Amino acid sequence: MxxxxxxxxxxxxxxxxxxxxxxxxxxxxxSETEKEVLKDNNVSKLYIRYFDIGLNANTTxxxxxxxxxxxxxxNEFEIVPVIFIQNKVMLKSNLDVDDLAEKTIxxxxxINSENKIKSNEIQIDCDWxxxxxxxxxxxIEQFKKLSHRKLSATIRLHQVKxxxxxxxPNVDSGVLMFYNMGTISNDSLNSIYDKKIAGKYLKSxxxxxxxxxxxxxxxxxxxxxRNQKVIGLRSKLNVNELKKDNNFQxxxxxxxxxNKPNYKNGIFYEExxxxxxxxxSAENLKEMAEELSENVAQAPNEIxxxxxxxxxxxxxxxxxxEQVVSCF
Numbered sequence: 001m002x003x004x005x006x007x008x009x010x011x012x013x014x015x016x017x018x019x020x021x022x023x024x025x026x027x028x029x030x031s032e033t034e035k036e037v038l039k040d041n042n043v044s045k046l047y048i049r050y051f052d053i054g055l056n057a058n059t060t061x062x063x064x065x066x067x068x069x070x071x072x073x074x075n076e077f078e079i080v081p082v083i084f085i086q087n088k089v090m091l092k093s094n095l096d097v098d099d100l101a102e103k104t105i106x107x108x109x110x111i112n113s114e115n116k117i118k119s120n121e122i123q124i125d126c127d128w129x130x131x132x133x134x135x136x137x138x139x140i141e142q143f144k145k146l147s148h149r150k151l152s153a154t155i156r157l158h159q160v161k162x163x164x165x166x167x168x169p170n171v172d173s174g175v176l177m178f179y180n181m182g183t184i185s186n187d188s189l190n191s192i193y194d195k196k197i198a199g200k201y202l203k204s205x206x207x208x209x210x211x212x213x214x215x216x217x218x219x220x221x222x223x224x225x226r227n228q229k230v231i232g233l234r235s236k237l238n239v240n241e242l243k244k245d246n247n248f249q250x251x252x253x254x255x256x257x258x259n260k261p262n263y264k265n266g267i268f269y270e271e272x273x274x275x276x277x278x279x280x281s282a283e284n285l286k287e288m289a290e291e292l293s294e295n296v297a298q299a300p301n302e303i304x305x306x307x308x309x310x311x312x313x314x315x316x317x318x319x320x321x322e323q324v325v326s327c328f
Contacts, residue, residue: 016325017300020045021308022082022215029071033310041321046074047123047304050081050111053089053104062089062100064107070115079117080152081108084125090132090139097135101142121150123175128159133167140169154215157181157201160208174210175304178288179217179280184233186225188254190278192217198291206297213302214292216324218312220279222256226270236265236311239277248275282320289327299328 019041028048030038037043052065083104089095105122112119124143128136144151155174159166181198182191205212222237223230242248247262247269258273269275289303303325 017213017303017328018045019043019321019325020047020302020304022046022304022306023048024307025049025068025309026066027069027071028074030308031310033313034308037308037313037321040318043077045078045080045302046308047080047082049125050083050108053083053085053100055086055089055092060092062092062095062103067107067111074115074117079119080121080123081111081119082123082125083108085139087127087129087132090126090128090135092135095135097138098142101139101146105143105146119149121152121172122147123152123154124169124171125154127154127156128166130165137167137169140171144170155210155212157198160212161201161204163204163208168208168210171210173301174212175215175302176205176212176292177215177306178292179215179306184223184230186223186228186230186274186276188276191223192219192221192278193280193284193288195287195291198288202291202295205292205295208297211298211301212296213300213304214289215304215306216285216288217280218285218305218316219307219309220277220312220315223276223278224267224269225274225276226272232267234265234267234275237275237277238279238315240315242275242277254278279315282316282323285320285324286327289324293328303328 021038021043023046048068051067053062054065055061056063089100108119108122111117124140126136140151140153151171152173152175153169153171155176157176157178160176178198179192182189182194184191220238222234224232224234242256243250245264247259247264248256249259250256254277256275256277258269258271258275260271262269305321
């Protein structure tokens with residue numbers, strides 16, 4: 001009886017990860033649906049994309065791209081600014097890493113000051129490669145030294161499996177982006193999530209030295225195909241949207257054919273074009289959570305869903321996020 005009581009107490013101490021969301025629009029304004037989801041799931045933490053860093057087309061110098069504008073007060077949330085850095089910036093051979101770190105922190109502080117936001121953590125999002133790792137790792141070191149805040153970084157599956165080559169950034173924690181695993185193509189595979197591809201990397205998770213939280217996808221997109229060639233990715237499209245549009249004919253569960261030339265969401269579609277819908281179901285999310293739970297050395301503190309958008313949220317039942325975190 002005493003042993004059973006001890007086990008029950010031990011189990012009760014295993015707290016579930018908190019639910020958080022990425023916000024990836026250039027204007028921060030929550031819809032009623034988005035507010036309701038945040039309230040229903042007791043969400044207190046948002047990871048908000050503040051700006052991208054790209055290269056100026058003329059000077060090839062790093063520049064901020066599309067900084068966020070806040071249209072409402074967000075004092076009730078803990079805010080983590082996220083900076084997405086294009087890998088081509090880190091590939092620049094004469095990159096002034098110290099200057100870039102200083103300017104990046106300055107802009108984060110400026111946005112915070114203008115909007116009366118206090119952030120205790122900053123996240124750097126960059127899919128660095130072997131060729132860019134030296135600049136990237138130096139940037140992280142300098143950024144951490146100057147920011148005086150907790151620093152986290154996004155981590156991809158290949159960076160987990162081959163960490164001895166790709167190295168580990170000197171951050172306080174990482175967030176494994178558990179999506180965008182496959183190749184965007186005109187076949188029937190889902191490039192957002194593929195169980196077989198994930199399986200090739202999962203066994204490496206328990207050897208990764210950095211503590212990881214997990215980011216899971218709650219978005220869909222359409223791959224625009226013309227003459228059997230991919231010509232672009234189209235957001236804000238899913239099976240339900242296309243079923244309602246007479247310009248598109250469903251061929252099977254994921255493919256739609258364009259019946260006649262038309263514009264949709266500002267994009268022109270020629271007759272004969274094909275759209276391949278890639279989406280993540282509730283079953284996919286639970287499967288992903290179970291796979292991660294079985295392979296991690298240390299339980300995550302947070303599950304961050306990408307991304308907070310009414311278009312995405314209405315595709316899931318109300319308690320899906322609680323169901324997902326309960327797998328850990």
